[in-house]
Amino acid sequence: MLIQNKKIAIIGGGPGGLTLARLLQHKGAEVKVYERDVNRDVRVQGATLDLHEESGLEALRQAGLMDAFKANYRPGADKIRITDQKAAIVYDQHEEESAQDFGGEHFRPEIDRGPLRNILLDSLKPDTVVWDSHISSLERIGDSWKLYFNNGSSAMADIVIGADGANSKIRPFVTPIKAFYSGITVVEGTVYDSEKNAPIIHELLKGGKIFAMGDEKTLIVSSKGDGSLAFYTGCKTDEFWVRESGIDFKDRSSVLAWFNREFSDWSNVWQELFENDQTYFIPRPQYCMPLDQTWEAQPNITLLGDAAHLMPPYAGEGVNMAMLDALELSECLTNDAFPDLKSAIGHYEAQMRKRASETAETTLEQTESLHSTNAIQNLLELFAQ
Numbered sequence: 471m472l473i474q475n476k477k478i479a480i481i482g483g484g485p486g487g488l489t490l491a492r493l494l495q496h497k498g499a500e501v502k503v504y505e506r507d508v509n510r511d512v513r514v515q516g517a518t519l520d521l522h523e524e525s526g527l528e529a530l531r532q533a534g535l536m537d538a539f540k541a542n543y544r545p546g547a548d549k550i551r552i553t554d555q556k557a558a559i560v561y562d563q564h565e566e567e568s569a570q571d572f573g574g575e576h577f578r579p580e581i582d583r584g585p586l587r588n589i590l591l592d593s594l595k596p597d598t599v600v601w602d603s604h605i606s607s608l609e610r611i612g613d614s615w616k617l618y619f620n621n622g623s624s625a626m627a628d629i630v631i632g633a634d635g636a637n638s639k640i641r642p643f644v645t646p647i648k649a650f651y652s653g654i655t656v657v658e659g660t661v662y663d664s665e666k667n668a669p670i671i672h673e674l675l676k677g678g679k680i681f682a683m684g685d686e687k688t689l690i691v692s693s694k695g696d697g698s699l700a701f702y703t704g705c706k707t708d709e710f711w712v713r714e715s716g717i718d719f720k721d722r723s724s725v726l727a728w729f730n731r732e733f734s735d736w737s738n739v740w741q742e743l744f745e746n747d748q749t750y751f752i753p754r755p756q757y758c759m760p761l762d763q764t765w766e767a768q769p770n771i772t773l774l775g776d777a778a779h780l781m782p783p784y785a786g787e788g789v790n791m792a793m794l795d796a797l798e799l800s801e802c803l804t805n806d807a808f809p810d811l812k813s814a815i816g817h818y819e820a821q822m823r824k825r826a827s828e829t830a831e832t833t834l835e836q837t838e839s840l841h842s843t844n845a846i847q848n849l850l851e852l853f854a855q
Contacts, residue, residue: 479627486775486792487633488590493800506604517700520578525790529797547580555684638777645765649757651709664699668742683845756782767816779826785833
């Protein structure tokens with residue numbers, strides 16, 4: 471095996487990095503995951519994820535984790551209501567009979583990020599994840615890498631895999647290519663105990679998702695298994711709007727004032743999302759990697775997930791792409807048909823970039839469509855297909 475007696479360092483403990491660690495350990499590899507979180511419970515995980523049959527679910531299947539997934543996914547959480555900006559329902563999947571069958575082409579079961587992360591963490595050997603390890607830099611030493619962390623520690627690895635997301639510290643060691651701004655900025659938030667703190671929207675959600683659109687803006691809301699809901703607005707802004715807007719995103723009243731101005735033609739119902747004192751807001755300008763990116767493979771470093779092919783969230787492909795990356799990379803690294811690691815990594819990267827480019831193109835088209843004057847009609851036509 472190409473990675474026999476090789477120390478593999480995965481930077482980042484998100485779904486992609488943890489899936490890769492599980493798949494490689496499954497085949498006898500020596501793996502460490504370096505994660506910046508202090509421990510597994512320090513941070514509430516974000517919105518729900520819909521896993522796709524050919525990508526996220528296939529990775530879990532190959533990792534031997536489908537039984538655990540079936541025990542933790544949320545039946546019905548994938549059902550969507552489309553509304554206009556006045557909260558009038560124009561399409562309701564809750565009224566449709568749908569086959570909840572694993573293996574079905576269009577079945578995309580939902581799971582909260584927290585339970586998915588726990589499934590993956592619990593599948594790893596003890597001490598695989600090295601917590602409180604926020605990578606600061608790398609240094610090439612011979613054929614190996616020395617990893618430096620913000621806490622002052624360091625480690626050596628024969629192979630480094632950057633699974634550290636949009637602001638990857640590993641990516642510059644692979645390629646200088648940078649992402650471009652998509653034209654959309656998201657403001658993300660969470661409402662805890664939504665039945666009490668946002669009762670109208672909680673009822674409208676019905677345990678699933680809401681896609682509200684109008685005035686070239688979006689508001690997407692997802693229920694979570696812990697009784698909370700996650701949401702994010704989508705608006706066309708300048709690239710540096712977050713820092714130039716004057717909005718204090720740590721101040722609820724400042725964000726609510728912005729929402730009332732920006733969404734002035736929307737129903738007052740949506741204000742429930744912004745009125746709770748315990749709601750925290752995170753602005754996220756949406757970037758995308760160039761569709762034609764390429765680079766020369768190296769024998770001991772590569773990327774997966776957002777670190778490799780960042781794109782906006784409007785096609786629901788991010789986590790699925792990362793988990794499929796993990797599956798394909800694990801297969802390449804453990805395939806003795808390749809003469810050396812550079813060939814294995816090069817094969818993985820070539821197919822990964824091609825697949826990501828096609829998906830990113832579709833995602834950008836969907837991003838533009840959802841923030842157009844015909845957004846609702848466009849989405850209804852997509853669902854009809």
